[in-house]
Each structure stands twice: as C-alpha cells, then as structure tokens.
Amino acid sequence: MASLIHCPHCGIRPKEEFTVRGDASLVRPEPDASDEAWHEYVHIRANPRGRTREHWQHLYGCRRFLVVERDTVTHEVYSVTDGAAAARGGSR
Amino acid sequence: MLFQSRHPLESKIGSGSSIRAVDHLEIPRSVAIATVLSHPDETAAVVAGFAAAGDLVMRNVAPGEWLVLSHIERSDSLERRLSGLLTDIADVVDQSEGRVLLRLSGPNVRRILAKGVAIDLDPSAFAIGQSVNLRCGHIAVNFARSGENEFELVVMRSFAESLLEDLLLMGREFDLSYGFSGGLADPD
Amino acid sequence: MTGYRLPNSGLVDRAATLEFRFDGKRFTGHAGDTLASALLANDQLLLARSFKYHRPRGLVTAGVSEPNALMTIGSGARTDANTRATVAELYAGLEARSQNNWPSLKHDVGALNNLLSPFLSAGFYYKTFMWPAAFWEKLYEPLIRRAAGLGRAVLESDPESYEKCWTHCDLLIVGSGPAGLSAALTAGRAGLRVVLAEQDFRLGGALLSETTTIGEQTAPAFAETVLSELGTLPNVTLMPRTTVFGWYDDNVFGAVERVQKHVAQPLAKLPVERLWRIAAKRALLATGAEERPLVFGGNDRPGVMTASAIGTYANRFGVAAGKSVAIFTNGNAGYRTAEDLARQGVGITAIIDTRADAPSRSAEALKDVRIIKGAGIIDTMGGQRLNKLVFERSGYEEVIACDAIGMSGGFNPVIHLACQRGARPVWSVELDTFVAPDVGGGLSIVGAAAGRYSLSACLADGAEKAATIAADLGFAATSYEAPAVGEEVDPSFTALWYVPGAKSKAFVDFQNDVQARDLGLALREGFGHVEHAKRYTTNGMATDQGKLSGVNAAGILAGMRGVSPAEVGITTFRPFYTPVSFGALAGTARDMHAAPKRVSPLHGWAERNGAVFVEAGLWYRSSWFPREGEKTWRQATDREVLNVRENVGLCDVSTLGKIEVFGSDAAEFLNRLYCNPMAKLPIGKARYGLMLREDGIVYDDGTVSRFGENHFFVTTTTGLAAGVLSHMEYCAQILWPELDVRFTSVTDQWAQMSIAGPKARDVVQALVEDDISNKAFPYLSAGVVTLKGGLKARLFRISFSGELAFELAVPASFGESVADAVMEAGRAHGICAYGLEALNVLRLEKGYVTHAEFDGRVTPDDAGFGRMVSAQKLDFIGKRLSTRYGLTAADRMQMVGLKPVEKDKTIRAGAHLLKEGAKPSTINDQGYVSSASFSPVLDHDIALAFLKSGRERYGERIVVWDRLKNEETVAEVCEPVFVDTQSTKLKV
C-alpha cells in the first residue's frame, strides 16, 4: 500500500516516487582489474537478509541517486543520504 | 513567414468553464521558464544572483537545479538575462516550450490535491513559496505553494493534457472550473 | 411490539421508515438500521446457506466478523456480492438477495450435501478429486465452485467511481468506542492533528450498545456529547464509514471510506468509495474486543448468536432476537445480556452456565430466570429457526423450548492491524486469549483491544495513552477525565473450547462449515500445526478470515494436543482486515486515467493529415497516413515509402529523447558513456552513438551533437529515453562524481521533424534563411538556424532512411505551424506525411537497426558495428566485459539480410532459421528474424536476421521456419542492406 522514504533533498515521499537500482556498496573496478573483479561487479549480488545499502533514485523528485540503508526483513529505514556525496567521499 | 504558437492545451480547454467556481484551475497562456544548472560549488552564488534580479520566481528541482519562471518576460529574453546574470556559475536552458504551468486555487484546493499528491499539504507543513518536484497521480510535476490557498504545477508539455484531465477529475467533487488566464472574471 | 421490534429502545429513527427488498419480498426498517437488524425485526431469520453443506444459516453477529449473513446487494451493474448484512447500512430502495442457494433459500437442492456429510470431512476434496489430473481443472473444480460458490461477481463494467487520497496526521485513532473517544478528546484538545476512523456509519462503538450510565448520561448520549465537542475542533477529522484495513511500513495506514454505499442513487461527482493512505506519526488501535462463540452441537441453527450481538440488536437497534431467549455462557457477560433483554420485556427462558462454581447474581431483572450451572448445550432443534435446545448436566439431558440462544464464550481483543507486519500475537494466561505484543512506537493498543474490557478502564486508558503520545510529539496535554461509569460488565469467564457431548455438528468456522471433529482429523493426519490445520480444514479461510473461529480453533487444537494455546499459536493476520473492493484499490486509475497519454507537439498536424495513431509506450505516435482509396496500412505505408525514396516526406520524430549536456568534462563524460569516440567531435557536427551496458551488450543508440566546447546535445530512442537519462544520472552521480558535467531533458521543448527524400533540401531551404547546401551544411552537420520570419531552430543533417534528410527542431508550440509550412513548401515537390510504419520500412531497406535488433542479447559486433567500438579509449561503460570470450566467439549470431528465394513468399519477425533439410529443434537452431517487412522498392519481403557466423554465409540458402503461422520460406542470406548499397544518396 505504501511506505515512506525521507529524501534528504525533497522530504518524506511514498516509495512509488523512487526506483531501486540495487547494491550501493559496489565500486566499479579499474579498467585493468582482474576478470574476477569485473565478473563480481557486473554479475554477483549478495541479496542479504537484514541490513543493506541500496541506491534508490528519486525519479519523481530530485532525480538524485540516494543511498538508502534499510532492513530487508522489516523494511526499517536507518538512513537516506545523497549518493554522489557518498561516492565522492569514497565511503561506498 | 509568420509562425503561430499554439498552447498545448488549446483544444482541450477552449473557452473553459462557463462559470467560475470558488475552486479554479487557471492556465496562463505564456510563461517563460528556464532550467538553471549550477556549476559545482556555485549554488550560493546562483541563489545570490536570483536574489539580485529581484523579480524572478525560483522553483527548487534538485540540489543545484532550479526552474526559473517569469510571467512578464519572453522566453528568449529570460534565457539571455539569466545567462548574463549567471555567466560561469550556471548553465541555462530554455524550457518555456517544454513545460506548462497550471495554477489551482480555492478553499478546497488541498482536498483536491490530496487525491494526487502524497506530501503533507497542511499550511504548517508546506509554506508559501516552497517548491518541490513530486508525483501527482502518475505524472511528475514541479509543485509550489504560490499563495494562501494557491498552488502551481509545472508539468512537461507532453503530459499536460493528461494532467489537466486528472486535475479536473480530482476537482469534480468541488465543481472545479478551469480556463486560460483572463478568460473568466473572479466570482466576487 | 411489531414483529421483533422492541417498543422504545434503540437509536434507530422510528419516524423514518425505509422500504427495502430481500429476495424480492418487501420489508420496512428504520433509518439507523443495518440490513441485518431490519431483517431481524421482520422475523427474517434465515439469511443464507452454508458454503459446503448448504445448511440454513442466520445471523451470528452484529458486526464485521459476520460469517453467515452474506448478501448480494444492488442490481444490474451496480451489484455487490458477499456484502455482510450486519454492516450494510439500510437505505430506502435497498435490494438484497441471498446467496449460495438453488432454486431458493427455503428449498435448497444443495442441502443434500448435508446428508452426505459423513463423506465430506476435511480434506475430502483433496483426497477424492485427485485423478486423473485433467479432470480437476475441467470437471471437478467447476462443479465444486458452482455448488459451493459465494455471491457472483457481475460481468458488466462497474459504473461507480472511486478515488484515492492521502492524508497526514499526528495521531490516527482506529475505532470510536470509549477508548477511541477519550483518546481523541485528549489529543484534540492538546492541538494534535487527529484522525478518528470508525468502520460503522455511526460513531460511538460499543457505547452505542451499552445500557450503563456515564455521569448523568446514558452511554450513547455521552458519546454524542464527546462527538459534538470533537466536531468543534478544527484539528480533528471524524471519519465514519471508514475501515482501516491495513498497517504498512513507516506507519502508513490503508483505509477505505464508504462515501456513497448507503444511498440508492450515488451522486456522480462523488466516489462511492475512497481509499485513504493515512500517514500517521502515531496511531492508537481502539478496535475493541469480539465475543467468542461457543462450540457446541447444533450451534449453527438460525437463532444462535453471540450474546453481545443479541444485546446490540436490542440496545442499539431496538430489535429482539427472539421472544424466548436462552443464554449459554461461560462467564459473567452473558448475564448482562440477559438483564438487558429482560428489562426490555424479552422473555429469558434460561441461563445455562458451563461453570459449576459460577458466582450467583442477584440482579432484579433476573430474579425469575432459571439459572443452570455446570451445564452445556449438546444439541438444538428447529428448521429455519431454532425452537428447542438440549442441555446436559451431570449426565442428565433436558429439552428447553427457546427461539434464540445467546452464546458468550469470552472475549478476543481485535488486534489484527497490530499483527499485520510480522509481530505474532502472544497468549495471555490472564485473559485466556491472544493479545498483541509490543509492536513499537508507531502503534499503541488501547482499551478492550488491549484487554482492558471495562468501560471505565477503556475511558482512562484512551486518555492516558493519548496524553503520552501528545507529550512525545511535543504537545502539552492533560488526560481527559470521563465522568464515573455506572454499573460495569464483569468480563471474567472460564475458557471452554469445546462443549462435550455434542449430538449434532459443532461448528468452529460457520462460513466454511468446519467442525470441531475436522480439526481432530487434521491433527490425526499430521496437519496439527495451526497453519497446516487451516489449509487442511479451511478453518479461517472464508471471507471473515477466521475472526470468530481462529482462537477457538487454536484452543481446540491445543486441547487435543494437550498443550497450551500459547504453543499452538494463531494463524497469521494479513491485510486486509475486511474485504476491500478492487474499485477502491484502483481508484481513478482506470480507462483513460489508467496511464498518462503523452502527446507530441505535432499531434494536431498529424491529425489534420489523417494520421492513424499507435501507442508507443505512453506516446501516441502517427503510424500511417491513409489517403482516399487506401484500405489497408500496407497501401498507405508502401505509398509513403516510395514517395520518400522518390520525392520527399515529413515524419514526426519529436518523441526521441533529447538531453542537453554541459560542463568542462562533458566531452569526457560522453566519451565514457558511449563505446565509440566522442571527445573529438567537432563543434557543429553530429555523430551516431552506441551505448553499451556494463556487460558489453548494446543498451541504446542515438546521436550526439556538439554545440560548443562544453555543450552537447544527445538524442536517445523513444523507448529508452527515460532509461538513458537515469543511466546518465547514475554515471554522473555515482560512478564519476568528480566529472564536471550537468544535463537536463529537453525532450518536450522541441518539436522535431524528419524531412527526408531527394527533394528534402529544396523543401527545407524554402523555410531556412541560412545556406544549407551540401557544401555549407554537409552530412552530419548540426547547428542553429533561423527560419524565415526570425524563429530560431535547430537543424541536423542526419538520416534514418538512407535518403538525403534533415531533422528540423523548432520550439514545441510552433511545431504545428512549422510542419504546416513544410507541407506547404513541399507541395510542389510532392511531399507526403509518413508515419512509424514507413519509417520502419525505410530503415529496414537500408539495414539500419532499432531495438528489434538491439534486444538485450546483441553486441556491437553482432550488429556489424564492431569497428565502431574504440580500442583506443582507456575506459567506457561496457569496455571490459565486451572482450570476454563468449562475446567474441566466432559462431555468434551475426546480423544478416534475408531475401525470399521465391519472391512472393513471406518472412516474418520472430521466425527461426534452419539449415535446409534440418528438423526444427533447439540444437539445429541457426538464428532468428529480428525485423521483416515488404519492401515496396524491391517488391518482395526483406528481413534482418541474426544467424550463426552470418557474415561468412552470404549467398547461402536458409529455411525461415515460423511455427506460429506454420510457414516455411527458403531465403537467401545477404548483406544487411537492400537499397542504395553504396550510400550514394545520403551525402549529396
């Protein structure tokens, strides 16, 4: 029916305004990284039970990619922060 | 050659409602609208630039991104003026043709909008002048509170007909009237 | 007393008489009645037939948990099946029909099932109708469904309207009984934004059925007083007829408001139902408690109800359930019902108390009533209304005449909402029932729903918890202090799950005809887990979802297993609390409002030129432009194609995604985004661009034009415009946040038209001031031009047809006017409008690709773009994985052209390719046709296909095998370009 995400730029919004891109902890390997590193990056996903960090794009709002830290079991949302800021800070 | 400009809602609206109700949807025929994209770390300078211009209406889109509206200026002169004002601190893109403004006002405006808009519209929660991008029904709009009981929606041109149809359905309960600006006199 | 209507009591408006029909028969009731109370007042006790055995059934409850009295209400397209009569508000002209009986309620052929019932035990269907498998779907299931069905859905489109709404509040209170009202008053006075939702049409909850006093007032009068104060508070919203059906993440509640379900002719401007999403900072569940039925022999006979239902019918609706009522109880609450009835002149034949040590009651009203302690009812008699009961005490049986039984088996707090998000109900030894655990800060449970059954406790609890919430939210609040309550009901009871000695069927779940012994069978056959037992017996699977039966079933299973019900548990509560119509869930999103329609700025021009439109995603695009005498799309399309090849045509391409890109790193950004080089694209030039996914497969294609050192303009395909923009945002924000790049979509800003054909320049030059000769504006030029009269436009020398072509972009609102002018200027050159179909044939003849080719499996090399992929660039999206073995293997399917060997044969997209003589099989599959059409230029079918090692096989004959059409066509493999193979027309 509904759940709410608190966009740091736009405020509280229903999840229907967002699209989920997936794991926010992935870091794109260097071009010359190993086959395994690239294979992991492109194909392998953990699908964890519990706390997870995902990229959600606020498609109907600011269009920013946000890092949503949430629990996949309870859907409790612990934090929502701007993804670019996190990427710049290298804290992915 | 003289080319004619045609408002995207021209054929849908025509002469609009025959009677203006207390709740009314007004569509200004021409509004100059530009997207302003701030260069990195120039957001404060851009905001200061807007403030210096004085007469511009700014609408928040995203961090470092705004829609700027003018009801008096032509689109090319707005684009020129903004480009001059914001040289080297922002990029300016004319969107006057790509966006349509709809203005909803009246005592029941919040009850009408709550049928499409999920945010808290209480006067204490959404102040006059505040603006955000959000979803109204199925459609992405820029949404602003422009008066005590007045809200403005800026929508992509291709969606304007559908948004109009949706708003009229949402307003049916309150006999929402509609028309282009200057079409109907105020009821009082 | 007329019929069963009591002379004075109740809250119905006796001055307002409403006429209605049930099964065609005319009845009257009063404003304030439910359909159930009005039928009961008219002695219409038989209301339904049960699901499995077709047993006669009457009312069991006076509320939402009613398992039996399901009706079809309304007529024609305005028909609602499975409506509970107990919550259907009576209105003048209401038409109700009983369900699940044939040919009539009184004479029901299906009742024969009742005689067969020894064979119809739990699991019977599963065990019997197993073989052969095909019979299940074709024979058994339809038969069972016809015999056992509930009401029928109508097949007409629903003429009613519905809508959805959001609201926000500090405190949502679910239920307007004593706890809800005192909470609302406390929070409302403190200034919180309060929503008080009540599923009933009248606010007040249990107070409406109470006979005690609060202060100087009767309970209903007290409710009125509180409600009138709440009505004056602007921060309090009272929502009657509103069922909160679900509790969702982040404290959002789903509720359905029945706006016009209680009127014969709904107003057109209002919805009949409104679905609310209520975002509440806090919520209080003040949903009260439900009285438990007792499980005894013959407990489903019409006339057997819960005691509190009998009390509600008498006290609130002024209707007696019978003229000689027996009370069967295991606690003290049953005595209170007896007192209430006796005081209103209803005969009480006996109170049968299962407790041998029941405390004696000295109520004046009951002084002549026979009270039988330590006894249990073991059977009942009567046809369509109860007339006798048989009870047993110490081995002796006795028959008592009575026409109604009120059963009082204890109380279950209504905790469904609290347990919808994973929290399991917990067993309370003290209360002998399941209660909600602590579910966290967002939702608190209050009053009888929290096991505080007395009226004074409810009033105090509501006020106290609301005050705590107010303080938490930063409001100064004082708890509302209600006046003193008169005589209270003593809710104590001694749980009894099954009354021993049953001489006939003892039902646990009335609607699904589940008996106590069915649960025993489930346990014996290994389905003793409460969730297994539910599926095996269907207990709790009916429309009432076990509201009455769930706790009794847990108790019975526990008893048989010799454990506490705590160990058995109860089946999972899920939304919706009560059924919600599909209409309400859909809201306005139906018909033209189901999805937005995107309209091109050239739509009006296309209409004027006779376009037939096609949905392309959300867009409505012009597909072909039939002229007089053209009967099929092919005729129009063939003419349009030939005209473009010979003269000139105009096509609307406004729907392409258009993105302005800025920044000192814009070139670098695009260089990393596309697989081909973009960094050195000169200003004033356009270039074809191919975008890969990170796995090396093609994602999208389009053009990139450069308008300045730090200013680019990108187009995408129509279908992936939104996806590409998101992809670019991901790259800019997450992958390369260090790059100085910004972009914004201008798709809607420009009306864009492709003017293609050998005479295109003559037509365009007629409108443009600037020199657009081949010398001044060669192939792949891009720039700003001035139209005659001064309008600024953008012009691109790009072609998707292989002909000399221009794409002219003008400000959207001038699109129609400019397109008209182009047509006018082109008239002398034989211009025509052409649509998507012709566009597709033109590109296919030239071997240009679309997403029919780029279908998510194809690499650049597969499609013949291998050399475009930059080997020089250090990095771009898809670079690394595009070199892996699987994507460079020699036997990959490569794009080729196909021509039928016999020119009149057809090739269709989707067909597979086989070597001549090979049997169709996965192993023998050589490839597939991605696009095909008739070429009016060549006068035969042509196709693009993907064929294993295809580029080495030009000239080979291959079988095009189409299983859907049962066609086989022998085709020749050729280079994927069918016209102007040397591209002589493009660059002139």
Ligand SMILES: [Zn+2]
């Ligand atoms: Zn946002």
